[in-house]
Amino acid sequence: MYSLAELTVFAALLVVWLGSLSERWEAILGWTHGIGWIGLCLAVAHGCRRGLFPWWLLGATVSPLGPVGSTIGFELLARSAQRRSLDAS
Known part of the structure; x- marks a missing residue:
């Protein structure tokens, strides 16, 4: 959720x-984003x-893409977890 809020500010x-x-x-938005x-x-x-x-998530976060x-x-992690739960059913 925090990531999405930061993306909105960006x-x-x-x-x-x-x-x-x-x-x-x-x-204001620049300082808030930073x-x-x-x-x-x-x-x-x-x-x-x-x-x-x-650890790849930290790499994606600190990359120039940031938020x-x-x-x-x-989102990829959530979809992967959802797929695993469906496969286990």
Whole structure:
């Protein structure tokens, strides 16, 4: 969920930046995204250290894709778990 929230902030930042809509909102969203992305990376790293997530998810999170990479990674993990549960039935 946090990954999706960070992705939303990132998308809003891109819209404001590309549209040259407001320097003030660009700065606010930029700082929010930057701090949020660092928090996301730390949370995923903690989950990897505890064995909750595979290490490739941290790679996807810290990649230039950032919140896009982590959101795609979480979706892949969810679909994989769903597939395994269906196969076990």
